[in-house]
Amino acid sequence: MGDEASSSASSAGGAARWWRPARRVLLFLILGAIVNVAVAWGYSGIMSYWCPVIGVFDTANHEQRAWWVKNAPSEAGLIAEGLSECWNRGAKVDWLYSFDESPTTVYAKRAMAGWPAFALQGSCWMTNGGKRVANRNAMMVGERVIPALPIWPGFAINAIFYAVVLWMLVAGPRSLNRKRRRMRGLCANCAYDLRGTPSGVCPECGEPVEPAAPPRSS
Ligand SMILES: [Zn+2]
Numbered sequence: 001m002g003d004e005a006s007s008s009a010s011s012a013g014g015a016a017r018w019w020r021p022a023r024r025v026l027l028f029l030i031l032g033a034i035v036n037v038a039v040a041w042g043y044s045g046i047m048s049y050w051c052p053v054i055g056v057f058d059t060a061n062h063e064q065r066a067w068w069v070k071n072a073p074s075e076a077g078l079i080a081e082g083l084s085e086c087w088n089r090g091a092k093v094d095w096l097y098s099f100d101e102s103p104t105t106v107y108a109k110r111a112m113a114g115w116p117a118f119a120l121q122g123s124c125w126m127t128n129g130g131k132r133v134a135n136r137n138a139m140m141v142g143e144r145v146i147p148a149l150p151i152w153p154g155f156a157i158n159a160i161f162y163a164v165v166l167w168m169l170v171a172g173p174r175s176l177n178r179k180r181r182r183m184r185g186l187c188a189n190c191a192y193d194l195r196g197t198p199s200g201v202c203p204e205c206g207e208p209v210e211p212a213a214p215p216r217s218s
Helices: 002-045 062-071 154-183
Strands: 053-056 082-088 091-097 106-113 120-127 132-136 138-141 144-147
Touching: 002 091, 002 106, 002 120, 002 144, 002 154, 062 091, 062 106, 106 144, 120 138, 120 144, 132 138
Parallel strands: none
Antiparallel strands: 053 082, 082 091, 091 106, 106 120, 120 132, 138 144
16 A cells, blocks of 8 residues: 555655646747747738739649649639739739629739748638638738648748747856856855755755866866
């Protein structure tokens, strides 16, 4: 009985040791994901729709064809004929449209956004006459398409990227602070004065005491 109790207590301690850093990693990943979405939406919001490139829809482009067939609402024609692209550093919008310019003809704005990788996608469909037909995983703010469906693995790559950046912003000053305390003879963790304390652990917080860097002879 006693053995059982002590082993379950020690395994609970192990779980706590494992959970603390895991919880911190999770927190930074969530913050990284939030920054990722903010950056993607920011780039979508500043998109200029003065599109310099106007091309002909490549009917041999299977990816674009498949995308159109999968997403086009019933009001849209069978396949697009024209293609324009707008982009900035962190967002890209393809206009897929028909050469039939009648006001009821449907065209699509297909958006991808995110930096360093594309992380969100979505599309808005409307008629030449300005009537909105459908939004697919996207919101329209003015004429801008704000995509909302994650693209994998881009979303995860960006979330990890921003988590690491945030981690460095937090951990960098922290490790500098610990180093400064250690050099002044204080506990790196709680700043308790360790001068006159035999080396071992900090009596205040239990932090193992690392020997201070030897004074430089200049
Ligand atoms: Zn301490």
